[in-house]
Amino acid sequence: MNRRGFMLGAAGLGAVAAGGALARPGAHGRPYDDYFRRLNEELKKNGPMRPCLLIDLDRLDHNIDQVTASVRAPKHYRIVEKSLPAQGLIDYVARRAGTRRLMSFHQPFINDDAVAFPDADILLGKPLPARSAALFYRDLKGPFDPSRQLQWLSDTPEHLQQYLELAQGQNLRLRINIELDVGLHRGGVRDPAALEPILALIAAHPRQLEFAGFMGYDPHVVAVPKAIASREEMFRRVMAAYQACVDHTRSRYPQLWREDLTLNTAGSPTYRLHEAESLSNDISVGTALLKPTHYDLDTLAAHVPAAYIATPVLKANGPLVLPGLEQGSRILSWWDPNLRETYFIYGGYWMADYESPKGLRFNAAYGHSSNQEIVNASPGVGLQVDDQVFLRPWQSEAVLLEFGDLVAVRDGRIVDYWAPLKA
Ligand SMILES: Cc1ncc(COP(=O)(O)O)c(C=O)c1O
DSSP states (O other), X not given: OOHHHXXXXXXXXXXXXXXXXXXXXXXOOOOXXXXXXXXXXXXXXXXXXXXXXXXXXXXXXXXXXXXXXXXXXXXXXXXXXXXXXXXXXXXXXXXXXXXXXXXXXXXXXXXHHHHHXXXXXXXXXXXXXXXXXXXXXXHOOSSOOHHHHEEEEEOSHHHHHHHHHHHHHHTOXXXXXXXXXXXXXXXXXXXXXXXXXXXXHHHHOTTTEEEEEEEEOOGGGGTSOTTTOOHHHHXXXXXXXXXXXXXXXXXXXXXXXXXXXXXXXXXXXXXXXXXXXXXXXXXXXXXXXXXXXXXXXXXXTTOOOOXXXXXXXXXXXXXXXXTTOHHHHHHHHHHOGGGSEEEEEEBOOOSEEEEESTTOEEOTTTOOOSSEEEXXXXXXXXXXXXXXXXXXXXXXXXXXXXXXXXXXXXXXXXXXXXXXXXX
């Protein structure tokens, strides 16, 4: 129990006691719709009966097809691995989308990819410490050839100098993609002046370093309020910053320029905007394939939610009873019909919102539990012990790692299990 929340609950009781001043809440509980009713039946019969993460393959297919319809040749689609962190899931997406390009952010994941996807083309999404790169080479197994298939990301001359020393020490040739700051201001080179010393270092060490392209991530374009700058203006600035670095490289280092460089950009929020430009050739998208709530964006209106948490109801206790307020609680649930059912679910306190049945809500007076979370509702939800509560995650990269094997469903049936990546 949480003392502050409890005080709020007690204050609610006071407000009820004061009487009349508040509008009496209506009952919000509704039973499952057909989609969740079928999933509930399937999980009760064949599911793990513990918290699990469902991936709906019909919906995933729809979302993959949105991306492949947008990212057309000569552009290539690159899967953002951290946002879909299970090899079975990545493999599924790669096959349907017809891509072997991955964006990775974590050294242990790259080592695993090298074994699971020996023909992958991997671009790092952040500049890892040089020692992480050394650990990758130490642990590398199988036929994956980093000198052809892997691009390290670098953002400063100092960072690149460390990679150069690694290459010299271990007799390696490293492909280097340069992080551009196209307006997000999360690091990377902002302009040709900052780019110059990095290119100079690469050009001076052709036996150890190979220029592989640029990465310019731009989710801020859809996040900046219109009162500050229009979306069109933000996007224009992104592409102008990118173009300036491309122009500088082509004119000052023509020997480094090749038509098959990786000019990466985008991310889920902005990938559609890049249909309008022809500078980039490599588009990263991950989370949009599952569409958790933080991706309820107008640019992703054509995408559908494809990942849900499902967990069984362990206890159905009827009207809310707060510890120490046994009598007073009755007034609360008399007043508010949404407190007339109290459920305790298996697990809880996830980065997720209640999705189905409609009208479930957390009780702040009682407080959170990761073991058995309280959920209140009006009787209209119709939940019994063993029925499933469905939640929609806020994001995917951390939530998908929390439940053991992901449960793949198609047409309301469990069809596969996919082990999440090990961090
Ligand atoms: C460099 C980079 N590119 C692309 C993405 C897009 O990932 P998603 O499509 O999952 O939002 C991210 C997300 O953090 C990123 O850091």
